[in-house]
Amino acid sequence: MIRVSVDPAPIELAMEVAALEERGAGGVATFTGVVRTDDGVLALELEHYPGMTEAALCALAEAAVDRWNLLGVTIVHRVGRMTAGERIVFVGTAAAHRREALEACAYLIDRLKTDAPFWKREWLAGGTRWVEPRTGDHDAAASWN
Amino acid sequence: MIRVSVDPAPIELAMEVAALEERGAGGVATFTGVVRTDDGVLALELEHYPGMTEAALCALAEAAVDRWNLLGVTIVHRVGRMTAGERIVFVGTAAAHRREALEACAYLIDRLKTDAPFWKREWLAGGTRWVEPRTGDHDAAASWN
Amino acid sequence: MAITMLYFAWVRERVGTGEEQVEPPAAVRNVADLIDWLAGRSDGHAAALAEPAKLRAAIDQRFVPLDALLGDAREVAIFPPVTGG
Amino acid sequence: MAITMLYFAWVRERVGTGEEQVEPPAAVRNVADLIDWLAGRSDGHAAALAEPAKLRAAIDQRFVPLDALLGDAREVAIFPPVTGG
Numbered sequence: 154m155i156r157v158s159v160d161p162a163p164i165e166l167a168m169e170v171a172a173l174e175e176r177g178a179g180g181v182a183t184f185t186g187v188v189r190t191d192d193g194v195l196a197l198e199l200e201h202y203p204g205m206t207e208a209a210l211c212a213l214a215e216a217a218v219d220r221w222n223l224l225g226v227t228i229v230h231r232v233g234r235m236t237a238g239e240r241i242v243f244v245g246t247a248a249a250h251r252r253e254a255l256e257a258c259a260y261l262i263d264r265l266k267t268d269a270p271f272w273k274r275e276w277l278a279g280g281t282r283w284v285e286p287r288t289g290d291h292d293a294a295a296s297w298n
Numbered sequence: 299m300i301r302v303s304v305d306p307a308p309i310e311l312a313m314e315v316a317a318l319e320e321r322g323a324g325g326v327a328t329f330t331g332v333v334r335t336d337d338g339v340l341a342l343e344l345e346h347y348p349g350m351t352e353a354a355l356c357a358l359a360e361a362a363v364d365r366w367n368l369l370g371v372t373i374v375h376r377v378g379r380m381t382a383g384e385r386i387v388f389v390g391t392a393a394a395h396r397r398e399a400l401e402a403c404a405y406l407i408d409r410l411k412t413d414a415p416f417w418k419r420e421w422l423a424g425g426t427r428w429v430e431p432r433t434g435d436h437d438a439a440a441s442w443n
Numbered sequence: 444m445a446i447t448m449l450y451f452a453w454v455r456e457r458v459g460t461g462e463e464q465v466e467p468p469a470a471v472r473n474v475a476d477l478i479d480w481l482a483g484r485s486d487g488h489a490a491a492l493a494e495p496a497k498l499r500a501a502i503d504q505r506f507v508p509l510d511a512l513l514g515d516a517r518e519v520a521i522f523p524p525v526t527g528g
Numbered sequence: 529m530a531i532t533m534l535y536f537a538w539v540r541e542r543v544g545t546g547e548e549q550v551e552p553p554a555a556v557r558n559v560a561d562l563i564d565w566l567a568g569r570s571d572g573h574a575a576a577l578a579e580p581a582k583l584r585a586a587i588d589q590r591f592v593p594l595d596a597l598l599g600d601a602r603e604v605a606i607f608p609p610v611t612g613g
Binding site for chain 2: 449451452453455501504505506520522523524525526527528
Binding site for chain 4: 186199200201202204205208230241242262265266267268269270271272273274283284285286290
């Protein structure tokens, strides 16, 4: 019921959601991060720590399962280079009750931002730059403690 | 940027999500209600109040847009008869920040449960029964006031 | 005054129709009065409308409490609490 | 002791490699000591590791603070704060 994937291939959202829906739960909540098209970013490049990243995502999914009554958890993170409009990350949860699915989904994306080793580089017209972490992300992650 | 639909046709989730992703936002949150397969319900039948239901969903979407900084809101509710595993309702939000997309999505599904005229009937092996409202739904909706 | 009545879910089933035209007397001022008056129209109406506490209403497609005045309502709907989503 | 060092993101770029084997002396006890010691290996290392406050670390694939003892670490990774999602 836990599915974790770190993959350079595009994220197949319909397939991921269908797999969650097949868990037989009443509700499926998802969050999808998309490369924005509005701030001059031509492409995004995601680097990860092979082995540790997958383990960190599994640990995160397990923490969510311990905390909420979930029938399915999926975390898919794309790596490598992707362009505006493409999906970076997909988090999905299936639960009998909508509240649990929604809360667990919010938890997973908040914690993923601080607890999983990924590094993001933006490709702009003038060159590339490594994205700085946002302090708000740490506040959001800490709010679940 | 607001899309509301009340339709007896199956909900095309991939299409709905794609339309939200095309809003150019950084994040898309969704909630999908699915007919459960685990409690003897063979089918579900949804009745609505033509005209008023669509207006209520529009009002709900507009309330979310007033409250959060959203680039897209979609509410699709199926009506008529549907079987286990099929989608009843889809709520999706697109926003620059994940927190806004996630909160607005939770708000919409909570409020939809109490503010939109739909009535649900379950088809069981022994006959049909109209679903009773859950008091928890009113508490959840009121929590956003 | 002529009002289009709409019924939904088990109210519709018990009344036996989803829509009817009615002309309540002037003494029928609010939705609760209307429910009382409608209950006298048939056994089906009586069965559907016996427990007003289980009923909800809309006037001209807006939810209203049962003590809402009818005013110049053109369409009144009576139904059980909603259960969508 | 032999340690596999891994570097990610701009740390990797400045060091000039993503992976190397090192054998720090016994005086190198924690991650901060290791960062200090590594900074002397090349100009690239020095540039990458000049500001430890901007660095994060993992020992054997677990996040650790910079004062974490190396113990019998086999793999140590140095990288900027993570920015996934």
